[in-house]
Amino acid sequence: MRVLLDTTQLNILSDGRGIGIYTKLLQQHLQLVEGVDLSLHDDGQPYDLVHYPYFDLFFHTLPIRKHSKTIVTIHDVIPLVFPKAYKAGIKGTIRFFQQQVSLFSVAAVITDSERSKQDIVGHLGVPEVKVNTIYLAGNPEVRKQSPDIRERVRLQRNLPGKFALYVGDINYNKNLPRLVEACSMLPSDVHLVLVGRTVNNIEILEGQALHTAIENFGMKQRIHLLTDVEKADELSAIFGLASVYVQPSLYEGFGLSILDAMQCETPVVCANTSSLPEVGGNAAFYVDPYHCKQMAQVIAKVISLNSADRKAQRAKMQVNLSKFSWEKTAEQTVAVYKKVLGV
Numbered sequence: 001m002r003v004l005l006d007t008t009q010l011n012i013l014s015d016g017r018g019i020g021i022y023t024k025l026l027q028q029h030l031q032l033v034e035g036v037d038l039s040l041h042d043d044g045q046p047y048d049l050v051h052y053p054y055f056d057l058f059f060h061t062l063p064i065r066k067h068s069k070t071i072v073t074i075h076d077v078i079p080l081v082f083p084k085a086y087k088a089g090i091k092g093t094i095r096f097f098q099q100q101v102s103l104f105s106v107a108a109v110i111t112d113s114e115r116s117k118q119d120i121v122g123h124l125g126v127p128e129v130k131v132n133t134i135y136l137a138g139n140p141e142v143r144k145q146s147p148d149i150r151e152r153v154r155l156q157r158n159l160p161g162k163f164a165l166y167v168g169d170i171n172y173n174k175n176l177p178r179l180v181e182a183c184s185m186l187p188s189d190v191h192l193v194l195v196g197r198t199v200n201n202i203e204i205l206e207g208q209a210l211h212t213a214i215e216n217f218g219m220k221q222r223i224h225l226l227t228d229v230e231k232a233d234e235l236s237a238i239f240g241l242a243s244v245y246v247q248p249s250l251y252e253g254f255g256l257s258i259l260d261a262m263q264c265e266t267p268v269v270c271a272n273t274s275s276l277p278e279v280g281g282n283a284a285f286y287v288d289p290y291h292c293k294q295m296a297q298v299i300a301k302v303i304s305l306n307s308a309d310r311k312a313q314r315a316k317m318q319v320n321l322s323k324f325s326w327e328k329t330a331e332q333t334v335a336v337y338k339k340v341l342g343v
Contacts, residue, residue: 029330058092076253113275138259141232153237165242177213184217185296239264283320
């Protein structure tokens with residue numbers, strides 16, 4: 001089957017984010033599936049199917065007129081879950097209507113979790129029979145590093161002996177001000193490391209809220225903002241150095257960083273909301289993301305785990321990781337292609 005994986009609507013800012021990682025890894029593994037002739041650029045020849053791996057609620061990323069059977073991946077509908085935090089404006093509202101119209105004629109929708117599926121059906125009105133849940137997996141380039149490499153990165157980045165780690169964006173749903181508040185309740189030798197391109201951006205509201213929290217909760221001396229971690233081995237080392245990885249999100253469509261942390265054998269604390277329990281399984285520690293004191297207590301508990309408990313937790317993480325792989329993601333995606341094409 002000839003398939004066009006249309007990436008024309010992905011901008012450069014998506015490259016290092018979950019959307020960009022998903023698209024790159026899906027492409028790599030689809031190309032390994034027998035019987036799939038995959039293209040990334042339209043060569044003008046007929047395609048059996050076009051797959052758009054990205055859907056923006058407030059920008060026109062999905063054409064209304066379609067010349068082939070079409071599948072679209074909708075990772076989440078977070079702006080519709082928190083409309084006060086993600087205001088569309090007049091132009092965005094018009095584009096949202098266009099995107100909804102465009103969805104009526106797609107053959108199938110792929111999403112990352114059962115929770116996202118429920119919200120796509122509920123908020124976008126897509127028939128449930130059209131929506132297919134296909135789990136993602138961690139970044140295969142993120143893996144446990146040797147003690148020497150970890151120590152080298154610790155010295156290069158001037159990282160403390162104990163720290164909680166967060167990796168990702170600073171959007172409203174990420175709930176970072178509450179993470180800062182929770183970490184301010186921990187002993188003074190426990191620091192917080194935030195890794196992401198935008199963690200130091202105070203020109204946007206989310207950045208202002210984050211830095212206000214840092215100031216208000218007295219965390220300026222205990223926080224480390226890393227905006228330029230590009231290489232997978234360095235990111236892996238930072239995961240491995242962390243005492244605990246924390247995903248405090250109010251909502252996630254999936255939560256790739258949870259699996260990345262587990263691949264580096266770092267214990268995970270995450271919110272008990274949205275898709276995160278689907279991803280973390282019984283290998284993560286869960287908290288109410290609105291309850292800062294509880295978050296602090298669980299983070300402290302995980303940091304203080306003894307060696308036997310840490311070993312048991314690593315075993316749970318390995319079992320959980322076995323449920324996710326990009327090979328499975330690609331195979332299940334091709335199964336949707338075949339169902340749509342009736343082959």
